[in-house]
Amino acid sequence: MSVKQYILDGIKKGTMHMALLDPDKQTPEEAAEIALRCKEAGTDAIMIGGSTGITTENVDATAVAIKKATGLPTIYFPAGPHALSTKCDALYFMSMINSTELKYVIGAQIYASPIIKKIGIEPISMGYIIIEPGMKVGEVGKAKLIKRDDIEGAVAAALGTQYLGMDIVYLEAGSGADVPIDPKMISAVKSEIDIPLIIGGGINTPEKAKAAREAGADIIVTGTFVEKCHDENILRDVIAAAKGN
Numbered sequence: 001m002s003v004k005q006y007i008l009d010g011i012k013k014g015t016m017h018m019a020l021l022d023p024d025k026q027t028p029e030e031a032a033e034i035a036l037r038c039k040e041a042g043t044d045a046i047m048i049g050g051s052t053g054i055t056t057e058n059v060d061a062t063a064v065a066i067k068k069a070t071g072l073p074t075i076y077f078p079a080g081p082h083a084l085s086t087k088c089d090a091l092y093f094m095s096m097i098n099s100t101e102l103k104y105v106i107g108a109q110i111y112a113s114p115i116i117k118k119i120g121i122e123p124i125s126m127g128y129i130i131i132e133p134g135m136k137v138g139e140v141g142k143a144k145l146i147k148r149d150d151i152e153g154a155v156a157a158a159l160g161t162q163y164l165g166m167d168i169v170y171l172e173a174g175s176g177a178d179v180p181i182d183p184k185m186i187s188a189v190k191s192e193i194d195i196p197l198i199i200g201g202g203i204n205t206p207e208k209a210k211a212a213r214e215a216g217a218d219i220i221v222t223g224t225f226v227e228k229c230h231d232e233n234i235l236r237d238v239i240a241a242a243k244g245n
């Protein structure tokens with residue numbers, strides 16, 4: 001089964017949780033240990049990516065270790081067209097919808113497409129929409145940030161993503177954001193689009209995860225939290241709240 005189909009089947013049953021692990025922040029063995037803890041707590045898939053220090057070698061080694069430890073689908077979450085992985089099951093073929101730089105909207109994608117075809121990794125197209133505070137990814141991607149309370153702006157960007165024919169919308173507050181996406185924005189976007197909605201950035205408590213799920217997130221991503229959490233009960237609580245278990 002394709003990873004896209006796994007996602008489509010999964011979200012029919014309820015909100016999914018994905019853990020995001022940065023290959024530059026821990027060894028492949030440590031990443032595999034975290035991924036296994038997440039799997040035991042209910043995670044549905046592992047995303048692999050980061051803004052800096054990413055190489056084909058560290059992505060591939062991390063993907064192989066995670067796959068061996070968990071058997072969960074691994075999805076590469078690339079920061080650019082360099083360091084494309086041959087070992088992840090799929091990659092988000094993403095366009096930063098509100099970047100002011102052409103290369104992040106379509107240039108890198110054109111460059112990477114023949115390589116993706118050659119290595120045979122499954123591309124899952126995704127419109128990546130950066131909301132305030134945006135954090136590092138907003139800066140690096142030169143995003144024209146959508147304001148936290150600009151619900152119309154977020155809905156327009158998400159609908160535009162759908163009308164461009166993409167598979168998924170991702171509303172991103174930025175890794176380590178002090179506030180996640182406002183649930184009011186999530187529910188407004190969810191009610192206007194027909195494609196799956198991913199929410200990420202700053203989700204680190206059961207309350208925040210529950211709020212995102214109840215507002216309509218199809219997939220909730222946590223990165224910083226799963227990398228830092230050493231308490232299995234808290235890990236379980238956040239993932240359960242994301243999934244509604």
Ligand code: 1GP
Pocket residue numbers: 020172173174175176177199200201202203221222223224225
């Ligand atoms: C970043 O949305 C993800 O791309 C995850 O953010 O690290 O804040 O969980 P956090």
